[in-house]
Amino acid sequence: MSSPAAPRLHSVTCASAAGLHRMAYWEWGDPDNDHVLLCVHGLTRTGRDFDLLARALQDRYRVVCPDVAGRGRSDWLADPAAYVVPQYVADMVTLIARLNPARLDWLGTSMGGLIGLGLAGAAVASPLLRPARGPWGLGAAPDVPLGRMVFNDIGPVLDREGLARIADYVGQDIRFDRFPQAVDYVRSVSQGFGPHDADGWAALTEHVFHEQDGQWIKHYDLRMAQPFALQTPEALDAAETLLWQAWDHLPMPLLVLRGADSDILPAAALKDMLARNPRARSVEFAGVGHAPTLRSPDQIDAIRRFLLAD
Structure with a gap:
């Protein structure tokens, strides 16, 4: 079956303490392929960040790229306090149940990596969510058949200065009269993405600003900055402890991507990740900070070779 040149848009209904919400997701490749690659974006981005990667992998996978709640084509949450990783993990479990994959590989950029780490940690701990059996000797037949995992410029260490930089602009109500102004803004706050030509910056802006009443506005619910801004040092320390516990026990092959200039995943943190989990390997990209956009060949x-390795 030939694969489409553009993704299909679907949605799934998820639950929070405040009620139901719809999570949109973009799907590439053969819809009957039961080998799924789930790609989850960063804090202020959308599932369309993975368009070029999805096109490159749709011959082997059904590639699924959700817009996390509050972003893109997905519903906004009734209670902004729910814009936290545990809610996102619950939404992904609902999505995975809808997809019903025989095997699920995961790629998460920044926040998407934290969601994946939370999901995989639950998978290891829960009798209902177990990693898939594979050549690396994992457990019994799973309900969520986790395979390989890619973490894009994120890990169990939550760098305070890097998080503060992101928090500075998340809740700002930025509006522009013309799309090129939005492109210039995205370029100014996203230098960590590395070098891109004019078409690249336009593509990185196209799905994170939309036109409303003659102005270009951010695609996401600005209220998601509220729980982000309320994180205390103590809460971050506790979160790091849980993330490290999950990371240390992940039994599947792991790939960590790092921008060589990243202020979110320090080089020392990556070194610790590789030392503490022998199933992990890493690739670093020069001239890039937080985070590699996964648009360059x-x-x-690097991702294709890892995911399709024997």
């Missing part, structure tokens, strides 16, 4: 090739 070298970045896409």
Whole structure:
């Protein structure tokens, strides 16, 4: 079956303490392929960040790229306090149940990596969510058949200065009269994405600003900055402890991507990640900070080689 040149848009209904919400997701490749790659974006981004990667992998996977709640085509949450990783993990479990994959590989950029780490930690601990059996000797037949995992410029260490930089602009109500102004803004706050040409910056802006009443506005619910801004040092320390516990026990092959200039995943943290989990390997990209956009051939090739390795 030939694969489409553009993704299909679907949605799934998820639950929070405040009620139901719809999570949109973009799907590439053969809809009957039961080998799924789930790609989850960063804090203020959308599932369309993975368009080029999805096109490169749709011959082997059904590639699914959700817009996390409050972003893109998904519903906003009734209670902004629910814009936290545990809610996102619950939404992903609902999505995975809808997809019903025989095997699920995961790729998460920044926040998407934290969601994946939370999901995988639950999978290891829960009798209902177990990693898939594979050549690396994992457990019994699963309900969520986790395979390989890619963490894009994120890990169990939550760098305070890097998080503060992101928090500075998350809740700002930025509006522009013309799309090129939005492109210039995205370029100014996203220098960590590394070098891109004019078309690249336009593509990175296209799905994170939309036109409303003659102005270009951010695609996401600005209220998601509220729980983000309320994180205390003590809460971050506790979160790091849980993330490290999950990371240390992940039994599947792991790939960590790092921008060489990243202020979110320090080099020392990556070194600790590789030392504490022998199933992990890493690739670093020069001239990039937080986070690699997975649009360049070298970045896409590194992911493809890892995911399709024997």
